[in-house]
Amino acid sequence: MVVTGFYPDNMSRLNPKGPIIFHTQSLESRESSLSACSFHAASINPFLKSLNRNLKPIYSPAPRPPLLIRRRRRSMAFTKDQLLARLQELKVEFLSCDHPSVMTVEEQAKYVGHLGGALSKNLFLKDKKHRLYIISALANTKVDLKILSQRLGLGKGGLRMAPEEALPEILHVALGSVTPFALINESARSVSLLLDKGFKSQRYCLFHPLTNEVTIALTPSDFDKFLLSIGHEPAYVDLEDCPVVGKDNPPDLAYLIPAEALNLPGGADKVPPTSAPAQTNATLEQKTKQPTQKPKEPSKEQKQKSGNDKPQINVDAVADSTNVEKFVEKVLEKVSNVFISELSKQSNAEDGNIKDHMLEGVKQRVSSDLLSMTMTLKNSVYTQGFHAGIESTLYPLANKKIVERK
Amino acid sequence: MASFRSCASFRSCHLPLPLLSKSKMASTTGETLAAAEPIADGRTEEVEEEQVVNPWEVSAKGGKIDYDKLVDKFGCQRLDESLIQRFERITGRRAHVFLRRGLFFAHRDLSDILDAYERGEKFYLYTGRGPSSESLHLGHLVPFMFTKYLQDVFKVPLVIQLTDDEKCMWKGLSVEESERLARENAKDIIACGFDVERTFIFADFSYMSPPIYKNIVRIANCVTGNKIVGIFGLTLEDYGGKFFFPYIQAAPSFPSSFPHIFSGKYSKLRCLIPCAIDQDPYFRMTRDVAPRLSYHKPALIESKFFPALQGESGKMSASDPNSAIYVTDSLKDIKNKVNRYAFSGGQDTIEKQRKYGANLEVDVPVKYLNFFLDDDAELLSIKEKYGSGAMLTGEVKARLIEVLSEIVERHQRARAAVTEETVDAFMAVRPLPRMFG
Numbered sequence: 001m002v003v004t005g006f007y008p009d010n011m012s013r014l015n016p017k018g019p020i021i022f023h024t025q026s027l028e029s030r031e032s033s034l035s036a037c038s039f040h041a042a043s044i045n046p047f048l049k050s051l052n053r054n055l056k057p058i059y060s061p062a063p064r065p066p067l068l069i070r071r072r073r074r075s076m077a078f079t080k081d082q083l084l085a086r087l088q089e090l091k092v093e094f095l096s097c098d099h100p101s102v103m104t105v106e107e108q109a110k111y112v113g114h115l116g117g118a119l120s121k122n123l124f125l126k127d128k129k130h131r132l133y134i135i136s137a138l139a140n141t142k143v144d145l146k147i148l149s150q151r152l153g154l155g156k157g158g159l160r161m162a163p164e165e166a167l168p169e170i171l172h173v174a175l176g177s178v179t180p181f182a183l184i185n186e187s188a189r190s191v192s193l194l195l196d197k198g199f200k201s202q203r204y205c206l207f208h209p210l211t212n213e214v215t216i217a218l219t220p221s222d223f224d225k226f227l228l229s230i231g232h233e234p235a236y237v238d239l240e241d242c243p244v245v246g247k248d249n250p251p252d253l254a255y256l257i258p259a260e261a262l263n264l265p266g267g268a269d270k271v272p273p274t275s276a277p278a279q280t281n282a283t284l285e286q287k288t289k290q291p292t293q294k295p296k297e298p299s300k301e302q303k304q305k306s307g308n309d310k311p312q313i314n315v316d317a318v319a320d321s322t323n324v325e326k327f328v329e330k331v332l333e334k335v336s337n338v339f340i341s342e343l344s345k346q347s348n349a350e351d352g353n354i355k356d357h358m359l360e361g362v363k364q365r366v367s368s369d370l371l372s373m374t375m376t377l378k379n380s381v382y383t384q385g386f387h388a389g390i391e392s393t394l395y396p397l398a399n400k401k402i403v404e405r406k
Numbered sequence: 407m408a409s410f411r412s413c414a415s416f417r418s419c420h421l422p423l424p425l426l427s428k429s430k431m432a433s434t435t436g437e438t439l440a441a442a443e444p445i446a447d448g449r450t451e452e453v454e455e456e457q458v459v460n461p462w463e464v465s466a467k468g469g470k471i472d473y474d475k476l477v478d479k480f481g482c483q484r485l486d487e488s489l490i491q492r493f494e495r496i497t498g499r500r501a502h503v504f505l506r507r508g509l510f511f512a513h514r515d516l517s518d519i520l521d522a523y524e525r526g527e528k529f530y531l532y533t534g535r536g537p538s539s540e541s542l543h544l545g546h547l548v549p550f551m552f553t554k555y556l557q558d559v560f561k562v563p564l565v566i567q568l569t570d571d572e573k574c575m576w577k578g579l580s581v582e583e584s585e586r587l588a589r590e591n592a593k594d595i596i597a598c599g600f601d602v603e604r605t606f607i608f609a610d611f612s613y614m615s616p617p618i619y620k621n622i623v624r625i626a627n628c629v630t631g632n633k634i635v636g637i638f639g640l641t642l643e644d645y646g647g648k649f650f651f652p653y654i655q656a657a658p659s660f661p662s663s664f665p666h667i668f669s670g671k672y673s674k675l676r677c678l679i680p681c682a683i684d685q686d687p688y689f690r691m692t693r694d695v696a697p698r699l700s701y702h703k704p705a706l707i708e709s710k711f712f713p714a715l716q717g718e719s720g721k722m723s724a725s726d727p728n729s730a731i732y733v734t735d736s737l738k739d740i741k742n743k744v745n746r747y748a749f750s751g752g753q754d755t756i757e758k759q760r761k762y763g764a765n766l767e768v769d770v771p772v773k774y775l776n777f778f779l780d781d782d783a784e785l786l787s788i789k790e791k792y793g794s795g796a797m798l799t800g801e802v803k804a805r806l807i808e809v810l811s812e813i814v815e816r817h818q819r820a821r822a823a824v825t826e827e828t829v830d831a832f833m834a835v836r837p838l839p840r841m842f843g
Contacts, residue, residue, distance in 0.1 A: 376824075382602045383827045386831040
């Protein structure tokens with residue numbers, strides 16, 4: 001019989017005198033037979049000593065038979081168990097604690113306060129453009145929405161609580177269960193997560209694993225590991241910092257604005273998805289062979305942080321101006337408008353239909369060629385910028401060599 | 407239909423293959439039906455069939471390929487009207503002429519890709535070319551034209567594989583020559599109008615690197631030699647590289663082969679592969695492997711073969727430039743080829759033509775117009791008039807010459823603007839930050 005781990009399954013674990021449940025695995029049978037036995041906490045250490053091994057209690061869930069690598073679920077909401085299974089797959093250790101449903105941090109503290117971890121308060125917010133944010137802060141951090149809104153570049157009243165319907169729709173959690181773990185859902189991929197930097201110095205952080213009837217505790221580095229595994233770069237922020245945001249002081253958190261707005265149940269119009277701000281690439285751009293259409297593009301992207309209130313408009317404009325089809329459309333529109341007006345000067349206004357028809361014919365015949373020519377231009381310009389980028393990176397090195405040789 | 411890989415090698419094998427009759431414009435690859443039909447566990451069966459469709463050969467008794475039989479045999483699905491309408495609904499514009507006229511006619515899992523796309527889940531495109539020759543004809547360009555359309559309407563990134571290593575193995579070209587051909591072909595591919603912000607072109611010889619090689623080995627660990635023999639009809643007399651190459655063609659279906667492009671939330675991106683139907687065997691194998699590596703199965707959208715100028719019974723060969731319209735042809739060449747070599751279904755004399763009309767089934771100019779003339783109304787009118795005899799062969803051919811000239815001219819103009827630097831830019835291992843923008 002091998003003791004595989006401790007699985008603190010219920011509240012009584014927290015009471016040192018209470019029983020503990022841990023799982024055992026039979027070595028004889030190929031399939032692991034997991035049987036639970038309960039012991040009093042006080043008797044654990046003697047038991048361990050009796051095994052003559054220096055076993056320390058490991059607060060991790062019992063290992064299960066090898067999990068089949070699951071295909072990404074299609075648009076299904078994650079349940080608590082699925083989340084915990086995913087954490088196990090990632091070899092993240094966590095303490096799990098069941099308790100009655102809690103709606104506030106104070107209530108939660110009654111049950112899990114003595115775990116010695118940092119309780120979190122989680123806010124689910126939206127801005128005027130229907131982009132969503134989760135702010136996860138230490139329980140005693142002051143979170144001032146007005147200041148945060150300014151720091152994000154959303155103006156003074158930009159941040160509001162997200163509508164209630166968004167919770168089950170986007171995060172797939174119930175009221176009172178907002179948690180960063182909800183980002184595991186595909187529907188929440190555009191939600192931006194702001195984490196209190198105070199978490200980093202805590203031993204354990206406490207969050208709800210998609211339901212407010214359970215709290216799990218895990219180390220900050222394991223939490224980061226989880227976030228990275230779902231494709232979210234952890235963003236730690238000093239939430240209490242209140243810098244003055246103005247012309248000389250650009251909003252310092254603007255880089256955390258999500259790339260996409262979501263179709264909120266309130267019937268909001270979907271904002272055309274902007275291209276990812278590539279902020280993390282901004283510094284790499286100088287080094288990688290990131291091609292630039294215009295030479296000032298890398299600096300433009302870097303300046304996004306220091307930009308205006310609506311940084312994503314810059315990105316939209318760039319995407320628009322490099323879109324070949326839109327360009328050709330605009331050109332044809334301009335030409336046809338002018339053409340029509342010129343024609344009207346010459347002939348009478350009755351020919352309106354004929355003119356339109358003619359224009360349509362012209363447009364059709366000329367579109368393919370125009371599109372091809374414009375794409376050629378775009379590719380050529382990109383190529384030039386690309387090589388300029390390479391040369392400018394190599395130039396200082398080449399120079400250095402010449403100097404050294406001398 | 408220009409194939410994904412242009413490979414015309416005769417295999418030195420014992421199988422009773424019909425002579426390599428390239429009646430199809432595209433040289434293609436695929437498994438010999440006479441060879442083996444892979445059953446899931448690798449057993450093979452000797453099946454006597456009339457038509458042969460495999461990555462290295464396409465032919466059929468009587469010349470006409472039975473696509474229904476092929477679809478049944480391969481196990482893919484037909485692309486029906488409802489899917490085309492779905493395309494139009496999702497993309498917000500008219501479907502590409504190749505879709506409407508049934509040139510791209512079969513698929514695997516295309517509806518899954520469209521479902522996912524509607525949910526906001528993106529995908530990337532993957533296609534390729536076997537650079538066996540410097541001169542490309544229109545048939546070779548067709549899959550690229552269609553892929554460009556897909557890239558434009560869905561706004562998704564594209565990777566293009568140039569299998570210079572395959573040509574080295576199958577055609578006995580030297581490594582340097584294959585590499586050179588790959589770069590030359592890349593220029594023509596670029597001239598089709600791909601967006602450099604969203605396209606990554608790579609040649610196997612220069613791109614082989616840890617990420618893709620690791621995937622190749624992972625795939626190789628899932629597919630036995632027996633299976634390869636079953637799918638591709640190789641024997642122990644063939645060089646070992648040919649056994650290994652299918653893994654190389656499969657690897658780009660997995661996004662982790664391109665970590666510089668697909669990382670983080672795109673590391674499990676879906677893949678859609680436009681190709682000719684003779685490439686199906688490669689991707690059947692890939693689809694089998696994908697779940698074992700915890701990836702989505704790549705979806706396919708497959709095309710028919712493009713008819714040769716001489717029609718069904720014509721033999722397409724590299725030595726006969728009159729069997730196809732090449733992208734380097736002058737306007738005079740095009741006129742000449744169409745007038746003199748395009749197989750006509752019209753009657754022998756004008757009187758007979760007026761009386762009986764033309765045989766549209768075998769008429770090559772009408773077939774070409776079917777694929778290249780975008781205007782549905784005009785095409786219908788031509789078919790009616792030509793079929794009833796109101797229109798003469800010469801007129802139809804004249805219209806075809808117009809259409810083809812426009813396409814070729816546009817391509818040549820774009821090709822002239824492609825420089826070595828442009829190729830370098832497309833082939834540079836770089837992130838594509840606006841690939842979905």
